[in-house]
Amino acid sequence: MEPELPPKVSARDEITQFKRKQILDAAVELFQRNGYHGTSVDAIASALGMSKQFVYYQFKxxxxxxxxxxxxGAELTLSAIADSDSSTESAVEQMRAFCRRLTEIVIGHGKYLATYASDIGALREEDRKRIMAVRGEVDDRVSRLIAKGVGSGEFVAEDPLTAAHAVTGMISFMWTWAHPADPTQRATLVDQMTSVALRALGVNQP
Structure with missing residues (x-):
């Protein structure tokens, strides 16, 4: 049976996604510098060198x-465990892949996570609940992976969900201190954080 190919993205959709990412990247910089309430749509448009209508066309x-x-930020984190779930490797290798990917996401998108942490209270209630549900799904899926590893004798954890919170929380909190610009430093940090996470689950590292 032929593997199912992912749906093709139209050129128009790609352009829309690019424009939205431009706006989000500019907004994150301003939110971090001036705070959410101290940032206007005019300021976001000005940072992009665009009109306010350009922003409003993408976001109401x-x-x-x-x-x-x-x-x-939440969907990037979910993608890390989703990619790991699709693997047929051992629980240790699945967890290794998850930790590496999550660390890379946090290093590369730390400002998105910082904005979530500082401005979650400004989200509309329905948006906050939906994003919290995504984050809850991440912890649930990581806990199932840990439970799988405990069952196979690969991990040691008294409570898989608590262990999942510990692992994802430890890596996600890196946005407060990890800002390596050098690729070699980034790669080393990914290796180190993955090793720490696996050791926390009782995996002996070489």
Whole structure:
């Protein structure tokens, strides 16, 4: 049976995604510098060298931009465990892949996570609940992976969900201190954080 190919993305959709990412990246920089409430849509448009209408064409208001930033961070984290889930390797190798990918995401998109942490209270209630549900799904899927490893004798964890919170929390919190610009430093940090996470689950590292 032929593997199912992912749906093709049209050129128009690619352009839309690019424009939205431009807006989100500019907004994140301003949110971090001036705070959510201290940033206007005019300021975001000015940072892009675009008109305010350009921003409003993609997002109906500033709250929708904040939701886009926080949603992107949550979905990136979910993608890390989703990629690991699709693997047929051992629980250790699946966890290794997850930790490496999550560390790379946190290093590369730390400002998105910082915005979520600082401005979660400004999200609309329905948006906050939806994003929290995504983050809950991440912990649930990681806990199932840990439970699998405990069952196979690969991991040691008294409670898989607590262990999942510990692993994802430890790596996700890196946005507060990990900002390596050099690729070699980034690679080393990915290796180190993955090793720490696996050791926390009772995996002996070489």
């Amino acid at each position: 208001d500033k709250a929708a931009i904040l939701n886009g930033v926080c949603t992107a």
